[in-house]
Amino acid sequence: MREHDQYTEFETGFDHADDVRWRTGKTRRRSRRDDGVAPERRGRLTEEAKDRLVQMRADAQVADVPPDGDRWSTWGDAEQGPKPHPSWLVTDLAAVDRELGVLKTGKEADVFLLERATPGADRSCLLAAKRYRSNDHRMFHRDAGYLEGRRMRRSREMRAMANRSAFGRNLIAERWAVAEFAALTRLWQLGAPVPYPVQRDGTELLLEFVGSDGEAAPRLAQLRPEPDELLDLWRQLVDALGVLASAGLAHGDLSAFNLMVHDGRLVVIDLPQVVDLAANPHGPEFLERDVRNVTGWFTGRGLPPELAEPVEVTRELLDLAGLR
Numbered sequence: 001m002r003e004h005d006q007y008t009e010f011e012t013g014f015d016h017a018d019d020v021r022w023r024t025g026k027t028r029r030r031s032r033r034d035d036g037v038a039p040e041r042r043g044r045l046t047e048e049a050k051d052r053l054v055q056m057r058a059d060a061q062v063a064d065v066p067p068d069g070d071r072w073s074t075w076g077d078a079e080q081g082p083k084p085h086p087s088w089l090v091t092d093l094a095a096v097d098r099e100l101g102v103l104k105t106g107k108e109a110d111v112f113l114l115e116r117a118t119p120g121a122d123r124s125c126l127l128a129a130k131r132y133r134s135n136d137h138r139m140f141h142r143d144a145g146y147l148e149g150r151r152m153r154r155s156r157e158m159r160a161m162a163n164r165s166a167f168g169r170n171l172i173a174e175r176w177a178v179a180e181f182a183a184l185t186r187l188w189q190l191g192a193p194v195p196y197p198v199q200r201d202g203t204e205l206l207l208e209f210v211g212s213d214g215e216a217a218p219r220l221a222q223l224r225p226e227p228d229e230l231l232d233l234w235r236q237l238v239d240a241l242g243v244l245a246s247a248g249l250a251h252g253d254l255s256a257f258n259l260m261v262h263d264g265r266l267v268v269i270d271l272p273q274v275v276d277l278a279a280n281p282h283g284p285e286f287l288e289r290d291v292r293n294v295t296g297w298f299t300g301r302g303l304p305p306e307l308a309e310p311v312e313v314t315r316e317l318l319d320l321a322g323l324r
Contacts, residue, residue, distance in 0.1 A: 066119070069096030073116055078199035078206075082185050086196055086208075090125050092118045099129070103216050108133060108176070108272070113214060114206065126214065128195070130180075132173045132203040132272075176272040177203045183249065183274040192243040193236065193267050210262050210269070217262035220297070221255070227302060229264070234298050234308060236266040241291075241313075244268075245320040250275045250283060254290035256297040277321045284323060288314045 045053065066072055073095035085091060100113040109132045117124035177200055184197035184207070196208035211217045225233060237259070244250060251258065252273035260267040277283035288310070295308040318324045 066096045068119060069098040069117075071097050073097055074201050074204075074206075075116075075199060078201035079181065080199050081197045082189050088125050089196075089198060090116045090118060090123050092121075092123065094118060095123075100126075100214060103128060108173075113209065113216075126209040126211075127198055128207045128209045128216075130205040130207060132177050173203050177205055179274055180272040181205055183271045186247060187243065187249075187268075187271075190243055190247055193240050193265065194271070195267060195269060210260050210267050212262075217260045217267070219257050220259040220261055220266070221257045223261060225301065230298065230301055230303055231307075232264070233261065233266055234303055237294060237298075238313070240266065240268050241317055242320055245277070245287070245317040248277050248321055250277055250287040251290050252286050255293045259294075277318075277323060284314075284318060287317060287321075291317070 064072065073090075073093060074097070075091055075095070076093045095116050095118045098115045098117070100115055102110065103113050104111040109130050112129040112131070114127045114129040115124055116127055181197050181200040184194050187194045188196055195210055198206040198208065200206075209216070220233070241251075251268065251271060252275040253270065254268075258268070258270040260269055275283050275286045277287060280286070291310045291314045295310045295313060298308050299305050315324065
């Protein structure tokens with residue numbers, strides 16, 4: 001039995017802390033029913049219940065670990081990437097995930113190398129597992145600006161995020177994962193140079209691994225390209241920014257560290273801060289900052305300044321976005 005099946009029923013009897021409704025004035029203690037069954041419990045988990053849930057999860061994980069991997073494939077339980085799925089992707093529900101190491105650690109998320117393989121068959125693929133950190137870790141720097149313009153379904157979610165409660169911080173982390181997965185899905189379908197978004201399961205994203213033989217492709221910041229290669233990479237970047245702008249989006253945190261180069265191909269990564277240029281009142285400012293960051297890197301490496309004039313590039317992108 002999968003872990004999810006063992007404790008889902010246990011969790012559903014409780015609401016998030018923000019669902020608790022406090023009453024003013026005196027309250028009456030409800031008596032137990034005549035049949036001895038206590039009324040349904042709502043609100044926060046007690047410490048005892050939390051301990052039981054943690055133990056149930058641990059027991060389920062120990063009992064359900066495949067012999068030749070770290071976990072069973074989560075493909076069937078996750079939000080899946082756009083169709084048609086790439087031919088290299090293993091989608092067998094009987095597949096096994098095995099972690100091969102850490103690719104990158106960050107302030108808000110860590111990225112791991114993961115192999116997904118079908119036991120007894122010659123089918124496997126490498127994936128990048130990006131896992132956003134829990135509320136015990138540092139949250140996004142200046143996250144409020146990025147969140148403007150993103151719709152929430154419930155006002156209590158907005159309050160929890162604004163108050164930075166434990167529930168709110170976890171919700172923010174998941175919203176970043178949701179936003180990045182949605183942006184990657186949309187941009188992939190538009191033909192933008194982004195990793196294929198394989199799946200999202202909570203705050204974990206599985207993405208196409210960009211690299212060879214288990215070695216991640218270098219970031220643009222690590223390279224010192226020759227003039228011809230530099231010009232080619234710049235043209236690729238302008239095309240990529242044009243796709244984003246045409247979709248009404250800006251990266252929001254673009255720099256030479258959020259661009260990878262694999263076999264001469266530029267790949268845009270790290271899009272949790274993606275900004276809706278129309279809905280976010282500071283959208284054009286985020287776009288302008290993105291452009292300044294990348295034009296500064298390219299001109300600093302020898303690209304003629306007239307080819308990467310930030311004001312002109314920003315103006316052209318805003319035209320594509322229909323904001324001028």
